[in-house]
Amino acid sequence: AVPISVSTLAAMKSRGERIVSLTCYDASFARLLDSAGVDLMLVGDSLGMVLQGHRTTVPVTLDQMVYHTACVSRGCERALLVADLPFLACATPDRAFDAAARLMQEGGAQVVKIEGGAPVMEIVRRLSDQGVPVCGHLGLMPQSVNRLGGYRFQGRDHASAEAIRHDALALQDAGAVMLVLECVPAALAGEIARTLSIPVIGIGAGVECDGQVLVVYDMLGLNSGRPPSFSRDFVTGRDSIGAAVAAYVAAVREGSFPAAAETPF
Ligand code: KIV
Ligand code: NA
Numbered sequence: 001a002v003p004i005s006v007s008t009l010a011a012m013k014s015r016g017e018r019i020v021s022l023t024c025y026d027a028s029f030a031r032l033l034d035s036a037g038v039d040l041m042l043v044g045d046s047l048g049m050v051l052q053g054h055r056t057t058v059p060v061t062l063d064q065m066v067y068h069t070a071c072v073s074r075g076c077e078r079a080l081l082v083a084d085l086p087f088l089a090c091a092t093p094d095r096a097f098d099a100a101a102r103l104m105q106e107g108g109a110q111v112v113k114i115e116g117g118a119p120v121m122e123i124v125r126r127l128s129d130q131g132v133p134v135c136g137h138l139g140l141m142p143q144s145v146n147r148l149g150g151y152r153f154q155g156r157d158h159a160s161a162e163a164i165r166h167d168a169l170a171l172q173d174a175g176a177v178m179l180v181l182e183c184v185p186a187a188l189a190g191e192i193a194r195t196l197s198i199p200v201i202g203i204g205a206g207v208e209c210d211g212q213v214l215v216v217y218d219m220l221g222l223n224s225g226r227p228p229s230f231s232r233d234f235v236t237g238r239d240s241i242g243a244a245v246a247a248y249v250a251a252v253r254e255g256s257f258p259a260a261a262e263t264p265f
Helices: 008-014 025-036 063-077 093-104 118-129 144-149 156-173 186-195 241-254
Strands: 021-022 041-044 080-084 112-116 134-139 177-182 200-203 212-213
Touching: 008 021, 008 080, 008 134, 021 241, 025 041, 025 080, 025 241, 041 063, 041 212, 063 080, 063 093, 093 112, 093 118, 112 118, 112 144, 118 156, 134 156, 156 177, 156 186, 177 186, 186 200, 212 241
Parallel strands: 021 041, 021 212, 041 080, 080 112, 112 134, 134 177, 177 200, 200 212
Antiparallel strands: none
16 A cells, blocks of 8 residues: 555545544554554554553653554554654753654654644744654643643633634644644634645544544543543444444544534534
8 A cells, every 4th residue: 555645644635535543552553553544643642541541641751652653653554653742842942853853763653743832833843844744733732631620622712712723823834734633612623624724633623624533442442431522432333343443434534423422512
């Protein structure tokens, strides 16, 4: 299969073809997701929660992100490989450059994802200028959970929606090649996806984004009894993990996931 690049995703957006993404943390899942046709594999720092059992993504270290990214890259041939910069990796440009270099050179990441708006804008620009493809991440930013006081939908009032709209455009101007919108109202996410030229991948952000991403364990029904309201269990009623992933890929491609019931706002 022809490997996916950032230009493949841009072309998919312009053709109106939905982009399918899942998180991935190891080589076996990478092989499975890759052969199921997942376009974008995200080594998310959600691994701190689903693999390590922490309550947040804050404890995840750069070493751990590099390790899991390298594991995934060995099983990934077609999908574009995106890795999260962990908590505070953007606190200084030096740290950000070191983190991006390690994720790409040791881990094999092709894109690095950075949470934040204005505070990381200059770093996004500098990384982009140096040839690092950056994926932005706005809306609910889990690395800020201790400051936010919980995992809540964002962009529900006028000022907050306006800030997300503004940051999304600023990230595109700074050179970001794509954007993840997490837990924002569907109408806002759809508007941003139509405004930006770069692909917008949603999670808990309605069906009008250019693509969808879920934490793979959530869509396999593997969680501590409280799946996120915007997720769907694709495994129940199917006889293998492969069949569940195939059903997710099909549902995202045809626009039947997320449905209204999986779109809280
Ligand atoms: O860490 C993660 O899994 C993520 C996605 C859910 C977007 O950032
Ligand atoms: Na993340």
